Amino acid sequence: MAIAVFFFFAALAIVGGVGVVTLHQPIRSVLSLVVVMLSLSVMFLLLSAQFVFAVQIIVYAGAVMVLFLFVIALLGPARELGRGRLRFQTSLSILFVLALFGLMYALIQGIQYRQPEHADLSFFGTVQSIAVGLFTTYLYPFELTSILLLVAAIGAIYLSRKRIDDL
Amino acid sequence: MSTLSIGGQQLDASWFLLLSAILFVLGAVGVLVRRNPLVILISIELMLNAANLALVTFSRQLQNIEGQLFALMSMTVAAAEAVVGLAILVDIFRARDVEDVDDLSELRG
Numbered sequence: 001m002a003i004a005v006f007f008f009f010a011a012l013a014i015v016g017g018v019g020v021v022t023l024h025q026p027i028r029s030v031l032s033l034v035v036v037m038l039s040l041s042v043m044f045l046l047l048s049a050q051f052v053f054a055v056q057i058i059v060y061a062g063a064v065m066v067l068f069l070f071v072i073a074l075l076g077p078a079r080e081l082g083r084g085r086l087r088f089q090t091s092l093s094i095l096f097v098l099a100l101f102g103l104m105y106a107l108i109q110g111i112q113y114r115q116p117e118h119a120d121l122s123f124f125g126t127v128q129s130i131a132v133g134l135f136t137t138y139l140y141p142f143e144l145t146s147i148l149l150l151v152a153a154i155g156a157i158y159l160s161r162k163r164i165d166d167l
Numbered sequence: 168m169s170t171l172s173i174g175g176q177q178l179d180a181s182w183f184l185l186l187s188a189i190l191f192v193l194g195a196v197g198v199l200v201r202r203n204p205l206v207i208l209i210s211i212e213l214m215l216n217a218a219n220l221a222l223v224t225f226s227r228q229l230q231n232i233e234g235q236l237f238a239l240m241s242m243t244v245a246a247a248e249a250v251v252g253l254a255i256l257v258d259i260f261r262a263r264d265v266e267d268v269d270d271l272s273e274l275r276g
Contacts, residue, residue: 013186014190017189017190020210021193021196021201029205029209030209033209037216040190040216040220046173049223056242064212064246089199116229133233156253
């Protein structure tokens, strides 16, 4: 069952990823990305990361994607020109990316896995275990991310304000 | 060693890593090939998601929660990146219609 679920959602994620890159309307790219994110959330569930699964659906597939849809609705359907100014950009980048994939494939084949630490799998990935990590060992990084979010919010408000010379 | 026992079945950790690599590569293609700045941002989100999958996979393989914590942090960074990137994009689009990122190559807007 787990293997079937893995391959179904892996195929769905790859189809969605291809859709993000190839579809010409930006709104279709965003909806393909939602497909990818929901498939990845199932992957997180398979990897017993329940809390990351919930956050993936709420924050990513929910908030971030709605933000993208909102901006597309605001800007209108932007068409895309067929080609850029650089003549060989498409072929060169596909070549480069294939080389990158070959490198990553070789890395994945050569990984020396360490022995697992034999944690309690019924406890692993629950909200409780995440909270123990976030509020003890990683308290300072956790607090720093709240500052990062504050800075991002202030920056977004500053960038989207009405200019005085526009009035 | 690299097999993960999930729901009574053996799944290999490298399958998840391979899926992560494929999605990352697709995102890289999107960043390099597409011309629309909005689609480039979407492709960056795809790459960040692929990296998260690798982090959670290693977290499960080592049965160490720190990988999941790092994935949560990287989700926060991705959200902040999307907010600021989209705000910059809206600001640029207010001044003019951009169909190609290369239209923005001059220093003075």
